[in-house]
Amino acid sequence: MTTEADPAASAPGEGTTRATISDVARVSGVSTTTVSHVLTGKRPVAASTRERVEAAVQQLRYRPSRLARSLRVGSSQMIGVVVPDITNPYYGQLTRGLVDSLGAEYGTWVCNTDGSTKRERSYVADMVARGADALVMTSVDVEGDAVAAAVAAGVPAVSLGESVDHPLVDRVLAADEEASQSAVEHLVARGARRVGIIEGPRSFGHSREEGYLAALAAAGLKAPQQLRVHGDWTRVGGREAMLRLMRLPQRPDAVFCANDLTAIGALDAVRSLGLRVPDDVRIVGFDDIEAASLVSPALTTIANPAYETGWSAAKLVLDRLLGRHTGSRRTVTLPCRLIVRETS
Known part of the structure; x- marks a missing residue:
């Protein structure tokens, strides 16, 4: 043969x-x-x-060959994106805005940390070693050592939120404190007097908690420590945190949740106890992911501009990469708005 x-x-x-x-x-x-x-x-x-x-x-x-081009021009044309939970629809929308704003010239590496400081530091170091042109991240590393090392190596970085405090790291922020205050003011206006909060992990910023406290103080209401619990931004974490609140001897009559997945988990918890929303407890979320309008009852929430956040982060990155800005940190703050639905 x-x-x-x-x-x-x-x-x-x-x-x-x-x-x-x-x-x-x-x-x-x-x-x-x-x-x-x-x-x-x-x-x-x-x-x-x-x-x-x-x-x-x-x-x-x-x-x-992208590799050959990167060697020739000294640029990988890749942006590293670090987020705590890629399954959260908010970060999907944010990444879409980033990619659309960057255009066809740049690709992205997206890394999911699950809120782990160890993972974040590893990913940041790895992306710098692989030649990422810039970093865009929601950081959980309160020390910020990895980001500082990246910037020192000449890699521009943009922080999505206030967790990174570095003089050369630009930031894109939502107007979290004002929006959170408006959410709690809405609950108070609906008759709530014992308003609880389910926050995110302790390593994240506290602006949403500050808005919650400001609204209660303005209304002459107390914010006892037992009504302030932490979750992990997930639906499961929201359910567990809400169960802790609803099993208190004096349970809350309203709860502000620091994101929508947490709020949807809180709805699960209330149903499991045979209670009703908003009759027995009112709930407000934060982000306005698509699921917020699909759950029953539909979730009252704060519209957090995810797509615009990604878009703005890309503009800051490009300014650094193209030499249009070489100075100190810039901060872009985007407005949020309350969307009233059925849970409040």
């Missing part, structure tokens, strides 16, 4: 060998520089020449 090799199978780009720009130049009968001009569109090329190059690209199934 004899086996004959298929000539087409060994052609560059047709089999396991990846075609190079030199292969495209050889097949189309032009220089590699001309091929580059066709691919980038940065220099005019005769129509007939362009057609030959494009035909060769298609024949060879040529794909430009």
Whole structure:
């Protein structure tokens, strides 16, 4: 039995060998520089020449090497994105805004820390080592050592939230304190007098708690410590925290939750106890993820501009990368708004 090799199978780009720009130049009968001009569109090329190059690209199934380009221009064209919970729809919307704002020139590496400082530090160090051009992150590392090391290595960083305090790290913030205050004021206006709060992990900022406290103080109401509990931003964590509150000898008549997944978990807890929302307890969330309007009863919440946050973070990053800003930290603060539905 004899086996004959298929000539087409060994052609560059047709089999396991990846075609190079030199292969495209050889097949189309032009220089590699001309091929580059066709691919980038940065220099005019005769129509007939362009057609030959494009035909060769298609024949060879040529794909430009990002690695080769990064070595040539000294840039990976990649942005590292670090978030605590990629399953939270808020971060999906945020990343979409970031990618849309960055445009086709940049890709993203998205890392999920599960709220672990150890993971965050490892991811940041790894992305810097891999040549990430910049970092965009929701940090849980209160020390900020990894981010500081990245900035010292010449990698710009943008913090999504107030957890990173560094003179060269730009920040994109939601107007958390004012929005949280309006949420609690809404509950008080509906008759609530014992208002609890389920916050995020202790390592995150406290602006939402400060808004909660400000609203209660303005109404002449107390905020006993037993009504202030911590969750982990998840639905399961929200359910567990709400059960702790609802099993108090004097349970709350309203609860402000620091994000929507927590609030949806709180709804689960109330149902499991045979109680009703808003009749027995009122609930307000924060973020306005899509599920907030789909649960029953529909969740009253604060609309947190996730897409706009990602979009703004990309603009800050590009300003640094393109040399449009080289100075001290800038802060972009985005407004939030209360959306009243059925749980309050």
